[in-house]
Amino acid sequence: MFTKYQHVERFGTDEVEGIELGTCFIFPKIDGSNGSVWLDTIDTFSGISTVVSAGSRNRTLTLTSDNQGFYDYILKQENIKSFLQEYPKYILYGEWLKPHSLKTYREDAWNKFYVFDVCYYGDDNELKYTPYNDYKDELEKYKIDYIPCIAEVTNGSYEQYTNILKQNNYLIKDGEGTGEGIILKCYDYKNKYGRTTWAKIVTTEFKEKHIKEMGCPKVLGESIIEQEIITEFCTDTFIQKTFEKVKAKNNGWSSKCIPELLGTIWHDFIDEEMFHIIKKHKNPNIDFKRLMQFLNIKVKGILKEIF
Numbered sequence: 001m002f003t004k005y006q007h008v009e010r011f012g013t014d015e016v017e018g019i020e021l022g023t024c025f026i027f028p029k030i031d032g033s034n035g036s037v038w039l040d041t042i043d044t045f046s047g048i049s050t051v052v053s054a055g056s057r058n059r060t061l062t063l064t065s066d067n068q069g070f071y072d073y074i075l076k077q078e079n080i081k082s083f084l085q086e087y088p089k090y091i092l093y094g095e096w097l098k099p100h101s102l103k104t105y106r107e108d109a110w111n112k113f114y115v116f117d118v119c120y121y122g123d124d125n126e127l128k129y130t131p132y133n134d135y136k137d138e139l140e141k142y143k144i145d146y147i148p149c150i151a152e153v154t155n156g157s158y159e160q161y162t163n164i165l166k167q168n169n170y171l172i173k174d175g176e177g178t179g180e181g182i183i184l185k186c187y188d189y190k191n192k193y194g195r196t197t198w199a200k201i202v203t204t205e206f207k208e209k210h211i212k213e214m215g216c217p218k219v220l221g222e223s224i225i226e227q228e229i230i231t232e233f234c235t236d237t238f239i240q241k242t243f244e245k246v247k248a249k250n251n252g253w254s255s256k257c258i259p260e261l262l263g264t265i266w267h268d269f270i271d272e273e274m275f276h277i278i279k280k281h282k283n284p285n286i287d288f289k290r291l292m293q294f295l296n297i298k299v300k301g302i303l304k305e306i307f
Contacts, residue, residue: 032095
């Protein structure tokens with residue numbers, strides 16, 4: 001069945017407090033579209049059979065409601081099907097990397113699915129994360145692309161992580177700098193709320209590349225809380241990904257999709273970031289009408305070609 005992947009938290013927030021205590025596996029963060037693959041059982045006239053299913057970040061995919069061709073691609077991957085038939089309880093989570101406005105990835109990196117987590121449901125019906133060293137050999141056996149661990153750090157510091165981040169050029173063209181960032185995973189870790197949660201650190205250089213490629217965010221007038229929130233939490237990547245999601249859902253883009261795009265960005269932004277906004281700014285007084293206005297201004301600045 002479809003299971004939504006966890007939200008990866010910013011390093012330094014209380015959601016991942018203490019994750020660095022212990023051994024952290026460090027992975028490159030790549031700028032694709034979240035995808036998942038699993039084996040479903042169905043009843044047929046001849047009995048129970050299995051089918052490969054796939055999902056985007058928020059839903060199960062079909063051939064008529066795909067995510068930039070991801071489901072169609074998965075159905076053609078016999079190696080992934082064979083892997084799931086051997087391990088029918090596993091869910092593969094990864095990034096579906098399609099060409100977009102950033103030009104820093106190598107040409108041979110596109111149109112591939114890169115696994116970053118292998119999960120399964122335990123006897124307690126809780127989603128379990130398989131450690132990297134336990135799944136990488138099996139993925140290699142089936143020639144399934146996966147995001148490699150680039151470092152193991154025990155009781156690390158922020159400075160150590162940023163040094164690793166600066167050296168991360170996974171899938172990046174020579175001379176094009178570093179990638180989007182890094183993900184920290186400690187497989188024995190649960191946060192103070194009892195959840196298994198990963199942390200992320202995003203490189204400043206990657207943010208600067210987004211500004212150059214996708215347009216500079218607008219800043220209006222004096223600094224006010226609603227403007228600060230949008231500047232800090234509503235990223236260019238988030239806007240671009242949501243645009244691609246809405247475009248794929250509608251099998252192409254037209255101006256009629258603009259209300260749906262703005263509504264989806266607003267909904268997902270509030271759903272994913274409001275808890276962090278409240279924690280960071282200590283329960284601020286927010287004018288949500290004005291917050292939406294600043295969000296729409298930023299969207300129009302990033303996606304100016306459709307407005």
